[in-house]
Amino acid sequence: MILKIFSIFALSSFLVGCPAELEVESTGNAAVDERAWETWTSCNQEIGSHPCNFKLSDHNGEDVELYDFYGKVIILDLSAMWCGVCVNIAPTGEEIVEEMGSENVVWITLLIEDEMGNPPDQSDLQRWIDYGAGEPVLAGDRSLIDQTAQNGYPVSGWPTVVVIDREMKLAHGVTGWSEELVKGWVLNLL
Numbered sequence: 001m002i003l004k005i006f007s008i009f010a011l012s013s014f015l016v017g018c019p020a021e022l023e024v025e026s027t028g029n030a031a032v033d034e035r036a037w038e039t040w041t042s043c044n045q046e047i048g049s050h051p052c053n054f055k056l057s058d059h060n061g062e063d064v065e066l067y068d069f070y071g072k073v074i075i076l077d078l079s080a081m082w083c084g085v086c087v088n089i090a091p092t093g094e095e096i097v098e099e100m101g102s103e104n105v106v107w108i109t110l111l112i113e114d115e116m117g118n119p120p121d122q123s124d125l126q127r128w129i130d131y132g133a134g135e136p137v138l139a140g141d142r143s144l145i146d147q148t149a150q151n152g153y154p155v156s157g158w159p160t161v162v163v164i165d166r167e168m169k170l171a172h173g174v175t176g177w178s179e180e181l182v183k184g185w186v187l188n189l190l
Contacts, residue, residue: 045170047170047173056139073105073163073164073186077089077161079109079158094107108138109138111128124139154173157175161182
């Protein structure tokens, strides 16, 4: 039922959403032009749109940006440590990346809460890695989620998995977990 509700939400967001326009202007400086695609005129977390970039700390305390993975299919797993399904799928990310190739696909886990409902710390992120999750695992908080998808991802249950295509557009999303569904989406985007 939750999957059906999210699918209807995602479809309606796709139908009314308008992808952001890309403004790219060459500066003549290759280092600057290399990331010129980051200048979307708008972003949001609706299907069909360019997601807003974020910079979060990983389990090593290093900053990781979503847009660091531009050009790959991104599977974004929003999870909470108190969620049993989230714990059970943690190792799945690494398996999918190995199967489809790390040059093509990345699985990013955004841990939103620890077991007590608080934002995770570095030791929580390391424990998630110890569960078998692939890297990166990033420390998030509830500011990354929003039922309207205007300022955050539309999370209505745990886990929520979002797939972003190589051109940095939100392609699919599901609340709950279906390995076959997510793999099918990724294969269609490769």
